[in-house]
Amino acid sequence: MNVKDIRFAERFDGVTGSAIREIFKLLAKPGMISFAGGNPSEAALPDEDMAQIAAEVLKKDGKRILQYGATEGYPPFLEALRGYAGPHFGIDMSANGVLPTTGSTQGMQLLLSALINPGDTILVEDPTFLGNMQSMRLFRAKLVPVNSDGEGMDTDDLERKIRAYHPRMIYTIPTFQNPTGCTLGLERRKRIAALAEEYGVVVAEDDPYHDLRYAGQELPTIKSFDKAGWVVFLGSFSKVISPGMRVGFLAAEPGLLRKCVIAKQASDLHTALLTQAMCAEYITRGLLDPHIQSILGGYAEQMNTMLDELSRMKTVRSYTKPEGGLFIFASLDEGLNATQLLPRAVEKNVAYVPGTHFYPDGGHENTFRLNFSKASPEEIRRGMRLLDETFAQA
Ligand SMILES: Cc1ncc(COP(=O)(O)O)c(C=O)c1O
Incomplete structure (x- = not known):
């Protein structure tokens, strides 16, 4: 044949x-x-800092870094992440867990594994990031665009479409969106968190550009308004440290996080320990900001x-x-x-x-x-x- x-x-x-x-x-x-x-x-x-850090973490913890590790993350990175990402992105670390991911691309795939059956609807911005659209399509999701303008998703249209399509997920890139560069307004952020809880829909908040602000005031994340656990925050170090290191993270309430851990066990076992260790060190030395x-x-x-x-x-x-x-x-x-x-x-x-x-x-x-x-x-x-x-x- x-x-x-x-x-x-x-x-x-x-x-x-x-x-x-x-x-x-x-x-x-x-x-x-x-x-x-x-x-x-x-x-x-930051190649020079990273060359030095890579050598130092291997000297300090090489036998552990070169061994298999836990899916849940390399402990020093988890500690650094909780200390940094909690206050920085307004994530309540007593109600949420964090999971290191192999880029936030993997964070989205784990979330799709946890939530999406073929034919399920995901509401997305119009336009939206094509990389994650491709992942959604590979999970055979139906993508329904929500009217979007210079302030991101129109939340009235979002509510209409939640009622009409009963989606399993709302996907948003709230800050300096890819491809538009637009930022979701403050009231819309609050409303999305409220709609997620009211209708029981998971929001995937994908915020890799959060810190690349050249003008205007920083806005709180949607996750910071999430009291009931319906918002999942997808973070990435790709745009602020290095995309080649492939380090991101996902913050979610424990039940959903556990499903993502199981999906990650089957996906890549764990994110590379060397790059988790390098990120941990970069953060704890105070170099990131x-x-x-x-x-x-x-x-x-x-x-x-x-x-x-x-x-x-x-x-x-x-x-x-x-x-x-x-x-x-x-x-x-x-x-x-x-x-x-x-x-x-x-x-x-x-x-x-x-x-x-x-x-x-x-x-x-x-x-x-x-x-x-x-x-x-x-x-x-x-x-x-x-x-x-x-x-x-x-
Ligand atoms: C909106 C958005 N989400 C996710 C990613 C992927 O990030 P990562 O390198 O962490 O997988 C990108 C990269 O371009 C992006 O623009």
């Missing part, structure tokens, strides 16, 4: 590879200015340069004006198609992600996402002018 006839699981029906990963293949071209990824800048990766403070200025300059260029572009009809994060979302005149224009942009050595991939129901072909953290301000100016030329020619 021909291997081409191999029968794949139904969960792959209609699921294609990540659009971003496909675009990454084009970015190897020399001279390419990429606004496509979501990577931290190289200046934001100063590191974050040291990277904000550069990101702010990159974002403001991109916003300034956008304000001059005649081809761009509208764009978001984030106060932090790594992304700006923009739209061209109706009738222009960002997917069709991408190869022409790549020919000019500049890349973005077409916005359609972030919409659960597709469409919105005139939109696109821009990342500003990987290019220098000078490259941002040059790249945005190349984009303007590309769009103008269309």
